[in-house]
Amino acid sequence: MDILQSLLQGFATSLTFSNILAALVGAGLGIIVGAIPGLGSVTGIALLLPLTFQMDPITGIIMLGALYYGCMYGGSYSAILLNIPGDAPAVVTSLDGYPLSQQGRGGKALFTANISSFIGGTVGIIMLTFMGPILAYVGLMFGPAEVAALILLALCSIGWLLGDNPVKGLISTFIGVMLATIGIGTAFGQPRFTFDSMYLLNGISFIPLVIGMFGFSQVLVMMVNRIDPAAQGLSSRLGLKASLLNRKEIRSIIPASLRSGVIGNLVGILPGAGATTGSFLSYVLQKKVGRNGSELGKGRIEGVAASEAGNNAAAAGSFAPLLSLGIPGSGTAAVLLGGLMMWGLQPGPLLFQTNPDFVWGLISSMYLGNVMAVLAALAIIPFLVKLLLIPASIMIPVIAVVCVVGSYSVNNSMFDVWFMLGAGVVAFFMTAAHYPIAPLLLAFVLTPRLETSLRQALDISRGDPMIFLRSPIAATLLTLILLFVLFPLVKKLFVAARQRRRRATAE
Amino acid sequence: MSNVNKPSDLGRQFWISSLVTLSLIAMGLAWAGFGWLKYGVWMHNGPGAGFFPLVMGLGAALLGGYELLRRRWIADQVGLRNLWPAVAMGIAIATIPLFGMVLAMTLFIVMWMALVEHQSWLKSILIGGGAGGVIYLLFGMWLMVAFPQGALIGWLS
Numbered sequence: 001m002d003i004l005q006s007l008l009q010g011f012a013t014s015l016t017f018s019n020i021l022a023a024l025v026g027a028g029l030g031i032i033v034g035a036i037p038g039l040g041s042v043t044g045i046a047l048l049l050p051l052t053f054q055m056d057p058i059t060g061i062i063m064l065g066a067l068y069y070g071c072m073y074g075g076s077y078s079a080i081l082l083n084i085p086g087d088a089p090a091v092v093t094s095l096d097g098y099p100l101s102q103q104g105r106g107g108k109a110l111f112t113a114n115i116s117s118f119i120g121g122t123v124g125i126i127m128l129t130f131m132g133p134i135l136a137y138v139g140l141m142f143g144p145a146e147v148a149a150l151i152l153l154a155l156c157s158i159g160w161l162l163g164d165n166p167v168k169g170l171i172s173t174f175i176g177v178m179l180a181t182i183g184i185g186t187a188f189g190q191p192r193f194t195f196d197s198m199y200l201l202n203g204i205s206f207i208p209l210v211i212g213m214f215g216f217s218q219v220l221v222m223m224v225n226r227i228d229p230a231a232q233g234l235s236s237r238l239g240l241k242a243s244l245l246n247r248k249e250i251r252s253i254i255p256a257s258l259r260s261g262v263i264g265n266l267v268g269i270l271p272g273a274g275a276t277t278g279s280f281l282s283y284v285l286q287k288k289v290g291r292n293g294s295e296l297g298k299g300r301i302e303g304v305a306a307s308e309a310g311n312n313a314a315a316a317g318s319f320a321p322l323l324s325l326g327i328p329g330s331g332t333a334a335v336l337l338g339g340l341m342m343w344g345l346q347p348g349p350l351l352f353q354t355n356p357d358f359v360w361g362l363i364s365s366m367y368l369g370n371v372m373a374v375l376a377a378l379a380i381i382p383f384l385v386k387l388l389l390i391p392a393s394i395m396i397p398v399i400a401v402v403c404v405v406g407s408y409s410v411n412n413s414m415f416d417v418w419f420m421l422g423a424g425v426v427a428f429f430m431t432a433a434h435y436p437i438a439p440l441l442l443a444f445v446l447t448p449r450l451e452t453s454l455r456q457a458l459d460i461s462r463g464d465p466m467i468f469l470r471s472p473i474a475a476t477l478l479t480l481i482l483l484f485v486l487f488p489l490v491k492k493l494f495v496a497a498r499q500r501r502r503r504a505t506a507e
Numbered sequence: 508m509s510n511v512n513k514p515s516d517l518g519r520q521f522w523i524s525s526l527v528t529l530s531l532i533a534m535g536l537a538w539a540g541f542g543w544l545k546y547g548v549w550m551h552n553g554p555g556a557g558f559f560p561l562v563m564g565l566g567a568a569l570l571g572g573y574e575l576l577r578r579r580w581i582a583d584q585v586g587l588r589n590l591w592p593a594v595a596m597g598i599a600i601a602t603i604p605l606f607g608m609v610l611a612m613t614l615f616i617v618m619w620m621a622l623v624e625h626q627s628w629l630k631s632i633l634i635g636g637g638a639g640g641v642i643y644l645l646f647g648m649w650l651m652v653a654f655p656q657g658a659l660i661g662w663l664s
Binding site: 036043165167168170171174175177178181185187188190192193216219220221223224393394396397398400401404405408409412414417418421424425428429430431432433434435447451454455458459462463 | 523524526527528531534535538541546551552553554555556557559560563564566567570571573574577579581582583584585586588589590591592593596597599600603608612615616619620624626634635638642645646650652653654655
């Protein structure tokens with residue numbers, strides 16, 4: 001009851017005209033920033049932070065919270081419409097979102113992304129409201145050994161699940177890990193594979209890599225495989241009415257969104273794991289337990305729903321360690337932490353006692369931000385789907401230019417632009433040879449955290465690998481990995497034995 | 508990423524499939540070699556800087572070898588025409604020190620639409636100019652991205 005009362009008080013604080021306006025502006029800006037390839041919520045919040053210092057702290061944090069949610073919604077748009085994921089979690093969204101666009105169902109993919117983002121975000125915020133401190137302490141139970149085991153589980157499942165050929169999927173995963181070892185790793189402080197180039201000292205930037213491998217390689221594919229929207233009758237299928245989800249489709253995305261909301265939120269509270277792991281594990285779970293799981297990756301709205309609900313719930317989850325313990329769970333939360341400290345607030349266990357107005361105002365503003373973001377996002381869908389009607393003769397040069405500008409704007413570096421171009425050509429040939437690209441990118445994102453956690457775990461145990469078995473969480477995760485690897489083999493042997501028995505009986 | 512083209516002839520499929528796999532094997536072996544010989548695999552009771560490159564490089568090379576032995580030459584149809592945008596964009600990027608980012612990208616759109624897509628010059632200029640304007644306003648003015656100006660602007664001013 002205390003929590004409900006505090007939440008209602010929070011709503012009383014946050015539901016003023018100026019705060020609602022701030023939420024609307026924040027959500028709108030967030031959608032724009034999130035939709036621009038190369039920019040993400042960290043950039044958006046960093047850009048807006050100085051402006052909010054003039055405001056009342058509660059209004060400021062409401063605006064930033066809404067911007068964060070808006071970015072989460074907008075990040076999926078370029079992934080669905082152009083196959084250019086705006087940020088790492090959107091890589092998973094593009095797996096089903098872009099095929100849906102190619103089938104002329106881009107509007108439905110956008111609606112699904114928005115509605116499941118809303119459901120996932122709401123699940124995440126509700127869990128944060130009622131279990132915030134508990135969630136934060138669960139997150140703390142994940143030490144280096146547990147985090148390493150969790151990321152290893154994600155890596156093992158990536159290769160097996162994405163693409164038609166698991167061997168090629170695993171090779172792509174290995175290549176992603178190898179690319180992530182370029183530069184000075186945080187675990188060792190030693191330059192690797194830099195070949196004396198100062199541009200490689202910080203490693204490869206993720207955004208130019210993802211823009212090249214997904215966006216620019218798509219331009220090369222489009223050069224020959226052109227989709228003529230008029231000839232394929234896409235215009236009739238891209239109207240607002242055709243984009244709305246029917247009852248059957250809504251029924252199919254609700255279980256996926258709720259399940260992914262819970263998974264995403266739990267992963268989001270783990271420092272460093274973040275929205276990418278949240279959206280990917282949600283997608284994996286959907287593929288394993290959801291209806292039509294085997295169809296995921298070929299253009300299913302359930303795939304978009306799982307990914308989007310997972311990453312929005314993870315965004316809410318990352319606030320739990322920030323507010324309860326003062327530990328940011330993601331890059332965006334780290335920027336927000338800076339903002340809170342500049343307002344004179346010290347996030348941590350005492351924040352709930354010393355500044356209850358602010359904390360509950362912030363939590364209630366997340367509900368407000370989520371509602372504003374979904375309203376703004378739904379309102380612009382009719383305009384967004386028109387993008388799909390633009391002919392390839394215009395799309396090819398414009399997307400190519402967006403790829404160049406997006407990859408340059410991350411670090412203001414021409415090296416990144418050339419790298420993006422090379423990555424696009426390499427990805428084009430890999431895709432032509434049926435090597436899936438998504439495992440490579442996801443492995444690239446997860447590897448630095450895996451390497452650091454593995455090193456830290458073995459430092460703690462002084463080189464004793466039994467640390468992974470002594471921890472019940474890590475041991476469970478490692479058992480899951482073993483099952484994951486062995487299950488397909490056992491299933492294959494079982495099916496072969498059954499077929500032999502049947503043949504013997506028939507003879 | 509969906510990129511399913513029509514199946515090409517077996518010879519071309521063989522070359523694309525085997526060349527890509529061989530390149531990945533070579534990369535894996537290079538990573539494993541550097542990891543083993545240069546960076547150190549195990550040090551101070553834990554994995555060294557070369558541990559991941561060695562394990563992952565060997566993994567990629569071994570699986571790549573297995574893939575070659577399976578002799579499944581599956582690849583989509585690709586041709587030199589697919590690489591035109593990369594070549595044209597490479598030339599456009601090379602002109603950025605002269606024209607600056609916004610002008611070079613505007614010229615790329617205009618030239619591509621007019622010369623490759625055979626659109627009218629007026630339409631090409633309108634779309635190229637519009638796209639350049641949006642990029643300048645969004646990235647240059649609002650997000651304050653410091654685009655390269657190009658030597659031409661310096662000479663003119």
